[in-house]
Structure formats: C-alpha cells, structure tokens
Amino acid sequence: MSFQTSKPNGFGPFGAPGFFQPLPPRLGEEARDEIGTQLRAMYAALTHEPVPERLIAILHRLGGGGAGAEERA
Amino acid sequence: MSEPAHSGTVEPAMRDALLAAVPSLRAFAISLTNNVDRADDLVQDTLLRAIAHIGRFERGTNLNAWLFTILRNLFHSEYRKRRREVEDPEGSYASHLASPPEQGAKLDLADLRVALTKLPPDQREALLLVGAAGLPYEDVAAIMDCAVGTVKSRVNRARLRLAQLLGLDGVEDLGPDRLTRAAIHTSA
Numbered sequence: 001m002s003f004q005t006s007k008p009n010g011f012g013p014f015g016a017p018g019f020f021q022p023l024p025p026r027l028g029e030e031a032r033d034e035i036g037t038q039l040r041a042m043y044a045a046l047t048h049e050p051v052p053e054r055l056i057a058i059l060h061r062l063g064g065g066g067a068g069a070e071e072r073a
Numbered sequence: 074m075s076e077p078a079h080s081g082t083v084e085p086a087m088r089d090a091l092l093a094a095v096p097s098l099r100a101f102a103i104s105l106t107n108n109v110d111r112a113d114d115l116v117q118d119t120l121l122r123a124i125a126h127i128g129r130f131e132r133g134t135n136l137n138a139w140l141f142t143i144l145r146n147l148f149h150s151e152y153r154k155r156r157r158e159v160e161d162p163e164g165s166y167a168s169h170l171a172s173p174p175e176q177g178a179k180l181d182l183a184d185l186r187v188a189l190t191k192l193p194p195d196q197r198e199a200l201l202l203v204g205a206a207g208l209p210y211e212d213v214a215a216i217m218d219c220a221v222g223t224v225k226s227r228v229n230r231a232r233l234r235l236a237q238l239l240g241l242d243g244v245e246d247l248g249p250d251r252l253t254r255a256a257i258h259t260s261a
Contacts, residue, residue, distance in 0.1 A: 027229075027232045031241045035204070039200070042185055043104065043205035045182070047096040052113055055095055059092050
C-alpha cells in the first residue's frame with residue numbers, strides 16, 4: 001500500500017493554494033446595485049423589443065399549426 | 074455520440090416554448106454583440122440548430138439554459154472567426170467612452186451597452202447571465218461549462234471593470250494587509 005504524501009505544487013501550510021494571496025478589490029454595495037439595476041433595465045428593455053418576423057417565421061415553418069402560432073401570426 | 078439531425082416538424086408545445094424563449098435569446102445576443110443584425114443572425118442560427126438537434130434536449134430540464142448554451146457556442150465560433158474585425162466599425166458608441174462619465178453620475182444605458190463590449194467575452198457572458206438575465210450561478214456554470222466559483226469570479230471582475238469603464242465610485246479596499254483581507258474574506 002502506498003500513500004501520496006507530497007502536496008501538490010502551490011499548496012501552502014493551510015492546505016489551500018493562494019491562502020495568503022491578496023483578494024481582488026470588491027465593488028461597493030451602492031455601485032454594485034447601480035450596475036445591477038441598469039443591467040436588468042437594459043435587458044428588460046431588450047426583451048420587450050418586437051421580435052423580427054424572420055425569427056418567428058422559422059418556427060412557424062417548422063412547427064406546423066397550433067394555437068400559439070396562430071395567435072402570434 | 075452525436076444525435077442525428079432532426080429534419081421533421083417540431084411539435085406545437087415545443088415550438089411555442091422556443092417562441093417564448095426568443096425575446097430572452099435576443100436580449101442576450103444583442104448584449105453580447107452590441108449589434109442587432111448580428112444578434113438576430115445569432116438567434117436564427119440558434120433556433121435552427123436547436124430544431125435540428127431537438128432530440129438532444131432532455132424534457133423536464135431548462136430549455137432556456139439549453140438554448141443559451143447553443144447561442145453561446147455559436148457566438149464563440151463566430152468570435153473566433155471574426156476576432157480580427159472591429160466590433161464597432163463606425164465608432165459610434167466607442168466615442169462615448171473617450172472620456173469616462175463624471176464620477177458618481179447615473180449610468181446611461183447606451184454607455185452601459187458599449188462598456189459591456191469592452192469586457193472579455195467570458196466576463197461579459199457571466200455578468201449578463203447572472204446580473205441581467207437573473208439565472209442562478211449553477212445554471213450559468215452549466216451554460217459556460219465551468220465551476221460555480223469561476224462564474225462568481227468572472228462576475229466580480231466584470232463588475233469591477235464596468236465600474237472603471239463607467240467612472241463609478243465604490244471600489245473597496247478590504248484592508249491594510251493580506252492577513253486581514255483573508256480573515257475578512259473567510260468570515261464573510
């Protein structure tokens with residue numbers, strides 16, 4: 001029976017690599033909230049844009065009939 | 074093993090589910106490319122590929138996540154082909170970023186969209202999927218084929234970079250030395 005006794009390269013005395021490495025800077029809560037709010041607003045605005053007919057047409061061509069297709073057509 | 078391409082029709086329920094996913098796919102594609110025409114081409118290719126390989130989709134799993142994965146893979150294929158091209162040839166948006174907005178100013182959506190294009194693709198995708206589309210970290214990790222911790226790291230770096238690009242205040246210094254930082258991080 002053999003045991004692996006050597007630690008992988010880069011592991012320190014606390015068992016995890018980079019334990020004492022500096023943490024990356026973090027963004028303050030206010031700035032993070034601001035970015036989050038604007039990202040969601042941007043995304044919501046984009047999802048409400050009308051879908052181009054060519055994209056709907058692809059699915060209609062391949063999907064056959066159906067209530068959803070007729071409502072959207 | 075590859076699934077044979079699907080050449081028949083898609084059943085109405087699946088077709089409707091695909092239709093319902095299109096606005097989200099478009100929003101993701103436009104945010105990734107900052108170009109509506111390219112985004113629509115990307116969504117079109119995503120739908121065609123999804124339909125062709127519909128047999129690979131496991132019913133009961135997250136259809137949107139599956140579609141986002143296809144779209145992301147197509148985006149990267151296209152990105153590799155076009156990476157020598159300039160993303161914004163007219164410079165119409167880039168000119169907005171010639172000087173960062175005034176410190177502490179509220180964000181402008183146009184500036185935000187341009188700033189997103191300045192992020193490395195992996196950070197941009199992670200931030201869009203988590204911060205904009207609101208997907209759980211686990212789903213995003215599956216879409217991006219990486220660990221949850223990697224997604225969190227990418228989101229954090231993306232937010233920091235965005236804040237720099239947009240001239241936002243608020244990058245925190247976590248402490249005077251590494252030990253203090255590590256202790257704060259561990260207890261957080």
